[in-house]
Amino acid sequence: MMTASLNAYVIVSAVLFAIGFFGVLIRRNTLIVFMSLELMLIASTLALVAFSRVNGTMDGNVFVFFILTVAAAEVAVGLAIIVALFRRRHTVQIDQLDTLKN
Amino acid sequence: MSTLPFDPLLVAIFAPLAVALAIACGLPKRFSVKLAYVGFGLPLLLALHVWFYYGTAAQTHGYAFLTSYSTGLDNLGIGLKLGLNGISLPLFVLAGIVGFAAGLYAIQSGAERLKIYLMLLLVMQGGLMGVFASVDIFFFYFFHELALIPTFIMVGIWGGRDRNYAAMKLTIYLTLGAMLSLIGLIALYVKSGAHSFDLIELRRVIAAQPLEATVQHNIFGLLALGFGILVSIWPLHTWAPLGYGAAPSSAAMLHAGVLKKFGLYGLIQIALPLLPAGLIHWSHPLAWLAVVGNVLVIGFVTIAQRDLKQMVGYSSVMHMGYAFLGIAAGSTLGVGGVVLLMVAHGLSVALMFLLTTSVYQRTHTFALDEMGGLAQKAPVLSALFVAATFAGIGLPGFANFWGELTIFVALWKFSPLITILAVAGVVISAVYGLRAAARVFFGPATPEFAKIAAEHPVSDLRWSERLPALILLAALMFIGFWPKSLSTALDATLSPAPAAQVGAVK
Amino acid sequence: MDISVLQTLASRNLWGAITPEILLGGLALVLLVIELLFPKEHGRIVPVATLVGLVTILGGVLFNAPSAYLNQETFNGLLLHTHGGQIMRIFFLLAAIMVCVIARVSLAKQSLPRVEFYHIVLVVTAAMMLLAQSNHLVLFFVALETVTIGLYILVSYYRTSLTLEAGLKYLVMGALSSSLMLFGIVLLYGVAGNPALPAHTAQSMHYGQLAAFLAANPHNFLASIGIVLVLAGVAFKIGAFPFQIWVPDVYQGAPTPVTAFLAVSSKAVGFTALLALAGTVFASYAWLVAPVLTFFAATTLLFGNFAALTQHNVKRLIGLSGVSHAGFLLLGVAAVSRAPMAVGAIYFYLFAYLLASFAVFGVMAHVAGANDADQELDHYAGLAKDRPFLALVLALGLGSLAGIPPLVGFMGKLFIFIAAFQAGLYGLLAIAVIGVVVSIYYYFGWIKAAFFETWGKSVDAPTHPERTPVDFVTGFALSALALAVVVLGFYQGPLGAWLSAR
Numbered sequence A: 001m002m003t004a005s006l007n008a009y010v011i012v013s014a015v016l017f018a019i020g021f022f023g024v025l026i027r028r029n030t031l032i033v034f035m036s037l038e039l040m041l042i043a044s045t046l047a048l049v050a051f052s053r054v055n056g057t058m059d060g061n062v063f064v065f066f067i068l069t070v071a072a073a074e075v076a077v078g079l080a081i082i083v084a085l086f087r088r089r090h091t092v093q094i095d096q097l098d099t100l101k102n
Numbered sequence B: 001m002s003t004l005p006f007d008p009l010l011v012a013i014f015a016p017l018a019v020a021l022a023i024a025c026g027l028p029k030r031f032s033v034k035l036a037y038v039g040f041g042l043p044l045l046l047a048l049h050v051w052f053y054y055g056t057a058a059q060t061h062g063y064a065f066l067t068s069y070s071t072g073l074d075n076l077g078i079g080l081k082l083g084l085n086g087i088s089l090p091l092f093v094l095a096g097i098v099g100f101a102a103g104l105y106a107i108q109s110g111a112e113r114l115k116i117y118l119m120l121l122l123v124m125q126g127g128l129m130g131v132f133a134s135v136d137i138f139f140f141y142f143f144h145e146l147a148l149i150p151t152f153i154m155v156g157i158w159g160g161r162d163r164n165y166a167a168m169k170l171t172i173y174l175t176l177g178a179m180l181s182l183i184g185l186i187a188l189y190v191k192s193g194a195h196s197f198d199l200i201e202l203r204r205v206i207a208a209q210p211l212e213a214t215v216q217h218n219i220f221g222l223l224a225l226g227f228g229i230l231v232s233i234w235p236l237h238t239w240a241p242l243g244y245g246a247a248p249s250s251a252a253m254l255h256a257g258v259l260k261k262f263g264l265y266g267l268i269q270i271a272l273p274l275l276p277a278g279l280i281h282w283s284h285p286l287a288w289l290a291v292v293g294n295v296l297v298i299g300f301v302t303i304a305q306r307d308l309k310q311m312v313g314y315s316s317v318m319h320m321g322y323a324f325l326g327i328a329a330g331s332t333l334g335v336g337g338v339v340l341l342m343v344a345h346g347l348s349v350a351l352m353f354l355l356t357t358s359v360y361q362r363t364h365t366f367a368l369d370e371m372g373g374l375a376q377k378a379p380v381l382s383a384l385f386v387a388a389t390f391a392g393i394g395l396p397g398f399a400n401f402w403g404e405l406t407i408f409v410a411l412w413k414f415s416p417l418i419t420i421l422a423v424a425g426v427v428i429s430a431v432y433g434l435r436a437a438a439r440v441f442f443g444p445a446t447p448e449f450a451k452i453a454a455e456h457p458v459s460d461l462r463w464s465e466r467l468p469a470l471i472l473l474a475a476l477m478f479i480g481f482w483p484k485s486l487s488t489a490l491d492a493t494l495s496p497a498p499a500a501q502v503g504a505v506k
Numbered sequence C: 001m002d003i004s005v006l007q008t009l010a011s012r013n014l015w016g017a018i019t020p021e022i023l024l025g026g027l028a029l030v031l032l033v034i035e036l037l038f039p040k041e042h043g044r045i046v047p048v049a050t051l052v053g054l055v056t057i058l059g060g061v062l063f064n065a066p067s068a069y070l071n072q073e074t075f076n077g078l079l080l081h082t083h084g085g086q087i088m089r090i091f092f093l094l095a096a097i098m099v100c101v102i103a104r105v106s107l108a109k110q111s112l113p114r115v116e117f118y119h120i121v122l123v124v125t126a127a128m129m130l131l132a133q134s135n136h137l138v139l140f141f142v143a144l145e146t147v148t149i150g151l152y153i154l155v156s157y158y159r160t161s162l163t164l165e166a167g168l169k170y171l172v173m174g175a176l177s178s179s180l181m182l183f184g185i186v187l188l189y190g191v192a193g194n195p196a197l198p199a200h201t202a203q204s205m206h207y208g209q210l211a212a213f214l215a216a217n218p219h220n221f222l223a224s225i226g227i228v229l230v231l232a233g234v235a236f237k238i239g240a241f242p243f244q245i246w247v248p249d250v251y252q253g254a255p256t257p258v259t260a261f262l263a264v265s266s267k268a269v270g271f272t273a274l275l276a277l278a279g280t281v282f283a284s285y286a287w288l289v290a291p292v293l294t295f296f297a298a299t300t301l302l303f304g305n306f307a308a309l310t311q312h313n314v315k316r317l318i319g320l321s322g323v324s325h326a327g328f329l330l331l332g333v334a335a336v337s338r339a340p341m342a343v344g345a346i347y348f349y350l351f352a353y354l355l356a357s358f359a360v361f362g363v364m365a366h367v368a369g370a371n372d373a374d375q376e377l378d379h380y381a382g383l384a385k386d387r388p389f390l391a392l393v394l395a396l397g398l399g400s401l402a403g404i405p406p407l408v409g410f411m412g413k414l415f416i417f418i419a420a421f422q423a424g425l426y427g428l429l430a431i432a433v434i435g436v437v438v439s440i441y442y443y444f445g446w447i448k449a450a451f452f453e454t455w456g457k458s459v460d461a462p463t464h465p466e467r468t469p470v471d472f473v474t475g476f477a478l479s480a481l482a483l484a485v486v487v488l489g490f491y492q493g494p495l496g497a498w499l500s501a502r
Helices: A006-026 A030-055 A059-089 B008-024 B029-056 B088-109 B114-133 B137-158 B163-191 B199-208 B213-230 B239-246 B249-259 B261-274 B276-303 B308-329 B332-363 B379-393 B399-414 B416-441 B447-455 B463-481 B484-494 B497-505 C003-011 C015-037 C042-063 C083-107 C115-132 C137-155 C161-192 C207-216 C221-238 C247-253 C256-281 C283-308 C314-336 C341-367 C388-402 C408-422 C426-450 C472-490 C493-500
Strands: B063-069 B080-084 C072-074 C079-081
Touching: A006 A030, A006 C161, A030 A059, A030 C161, A059 C137, A059 C161, B008 B029, B008 B063, B008 B080, B008 B088, B008 B114, B029 B063, B029 B088, B029 B114, B029 B484, B080 B088, B080 B114, B088 B114, B088 B249, B088 B261, B088 B332, B088 B463, B088 B484, B114 B137, B114 B249, B114 B261, B137 B163, B137 B239, B137 B249, B137 B261, B137 C408, B163 B213, B163 B239, B163 B261, B163 C408, B163 C426, B199 B261, B213 B261, B213 B276, B239 B249, B239 B308, B249 B261, B249 B332, B261 B276, B261 B308, B261 B332, B276 B308, B276 B399, B276 B416, B308 B332, B308 B399, B308 B416, B332 B379, B332 B399, B332 B463, B332 B484, B379 B399, B379 B416, B379 B463, B399 B416, B399 B463, B463 B484, C015 C042, C015 C072, C015 C079, C015 C115, C042 C083, C042 C115, C079 C083, C083 C115, C083 C256, C083 C341, C083 C472, C115 C137, C115 C256, C137 C161, C137 C256, C161 C207, C161 C221, C161 C247, C207 C256, C207 C283, C221 C256, C221 C283, C221 C314, C247 C256, C247 C314, C256 C283, C256 C314, C256 C341, C283 C314, C283 C426, C314 C341, C314 C408, C314 C426, C341 C388, C341 C408, C341 C472, C341 C493, C388 C408, C388 C426, C388 C472, C408 C426, C408 C472
Parallel strands: none
Antiparallel strands: B063 B080, C072 C079
């Protein structure tokens, strides 16, 4: 069985992180932006587990649980806001959310 | 020896502030006005008291009446330290006299919302007393700002034409000047290694180990620029005529008469003894800027003015040029002349602003072309105005004469060419001063003035207006005939320190 | 595993050290119980109970001011109780009290359940207080996320179209910054624990251990990326340029008390984190941290002040002015490494900012109408005539924010400037001076709107929303703030000594 090196894990997680990051910046649909945000968190988690394995410490693995909890809370609040906003505006496109202007 | 049971300097600062606070807390108008007399009177009495007893008071580190109070920042080297030396005594007295005159004039003026007007003026008065009584340069700056803020507000609320623009311009220029000088003071604090804002401590540390020449050049440049803006050095003077043109009379009296001297006082009290090499480095540029810009250019601009109040504003910018020249000359004589001139100019320009407002109340215009013949209807006003004009020109018998004379004598040693140009300035000020006096008071009445005089019968100065004017004039003549009353203390403070230091570096 | 190991670990969990935070959490739960027990009156009871509880806890913290746990690590190094941590605890409690005072005024204009608002404010405050004492990246991240997620809810609390839009923007930006920071933390964890590197450590997220590792490897590539990412994440929280884009929109859309909470507490959170991280943990990476901080400070000062010039909506204005205040504080942070007095200066500045900001926000809450996002400068016309008390408080608050002596804001700026000069940051100082002069212009414009414009001429038809009368509690709080702004400008007394102590 082939074992992937630490570098491979870090590169994959960095790529995932980058995809998420640019997704947030580029995509116009709020839901997809939101998914991209989650992708960034998951990318960090992947790297964390890989580092934890290589370093031989459990801190990283434990931290993952905290991150998952935080992410769940973020999703709960975020989706609630998006749904409430959709009820009032009937749209979730970022470019149409521009009422706050001077 | 002074035998007051309290610290006269502290009371002189906080009495007006306490009265202002009492007014702010909703004192009825009748009491407010009565209490305001106390707020303006007490600093004057205490100033005269310390003036009288200065010679016999005990001196520590060259300061009389030295006291210090902790404000919780001792570990940063900041504390309220009060005291007077020969340089600050004349200005402390000036602040007391002009403040009292401005206060009296404000009380009789019956301005709208008089209570708030008096409150702001009292805050300004407290700040002014503090500026010149502070030995700690942090509080010196702090009290200056305390006095400056009411100026902005008074221009913004009670100002004349263009008051919004004038208030804004005044605020931005003066804030810039104040910030630059603050950075300069911080530079002294850090670079000297004293880590104290106490001037005595700074002097001690720097005397033991003078700053490097380049550091001195930079800090002096910063201070000269910052203080220069505050004193309206050319070409950063434009706030002054505009601001004074718009300011209500008492605010203009206090600002032009006293507060503006802050910058010069700072240069003399702080920059000269601590940064002698900086002065040598900058003295020629400073002198040329002052003589060409302030004295000659502004002198001609003043001649061209058609508006009486603007003219007074510009003339005050012009006279600041002489003060810069005296500082550039750097000798004991020159600096002593500047202090005398500051006092004299403070009294005379305050008198001028007061009388200008009184003229306006009778003619309802500041335009020189529309006036004439006021002397027949208001002889006392015209006599006082002519006297103030003579004082401004610097005729013997007035305090200004001694100030300008000593500056010119000191300047001759520094640069004869600059002295000749500067003396030419006296002719310019004679031209516009006398011409304005002639235009307003003598000759036939213009048709415009005749019309106004028919609508609003012209009366002479009331006693309530005369009293502040006479106080100022009396002080001018007292110092004019007896300059020793100030110069003894001044010489004692100046002669050992700056002369020795400046001379040594030369 | 040997049971005694767990026993030793558990014995280091000194719960007494976090009594104030536990009490805050308990109070938050009590509020929910109150709502259950008194379904009719809870609208009146809850704010009072919150305020009484907060004041009691604040009193307790002040009473035990030199905490018994000072300079001691608890919870196996998760927490370190420093003097600075104590200062910030008091700061966050004060801020929470003022947020609740303002919320009483603002929430009365909406028909909404109130309990949750106070509940979340308490929980978020507890998290902020923990964060100020955190000594471990995991606790730091979890506390920061508790703060941020609580604020997402608070920002969109009114559930109108505008507040929800602000909430969504804050959510996206906040989550983005959290992810950046998290990735940075992960990289630091991975590098510092790597067995192949010298001075690697098993406790690689512990501040002390991490600092020791970084000192041993001062030019590690991955670690420097991690540091930049963490700093960028913190920069989002404090609204530093170029991460300030969310500030005006979110400040405008959020309810006024939440705007105040964001402006004061959330910003202070960012600065406590920055002081702990940039000042101590990343100290050996000064070659990287110093230029980044200098860049942040310079651009933030310039952007905040110049962008605020053109604003007419006061919430956007105060948001952008807050960006400029972040710039002044960053100037202090940039000076920390070379001028130790900068730490005390930053604390003083934060307290000065707290006092002045809440004075201004308190007035804003009274002037605002039911539509909380619509607060224009024009609405302040004639305030000095109608409500002299509010106008006076506003003028003092704005004057202090502008840094005008003799108000406390000036002292804050002075200390920062002295520290910056000691550190030799002359270029940044020049920019800061420009910033002060520009800021005078827009603060002055606001004061002008409240004072000068209408004195003399009367306004016939009021074009501004109904102004709320000032009740006893708010009146008392606002007077106390105004008084503190003036008195602390003249006499810093024990506060100055306390804040600059180590």
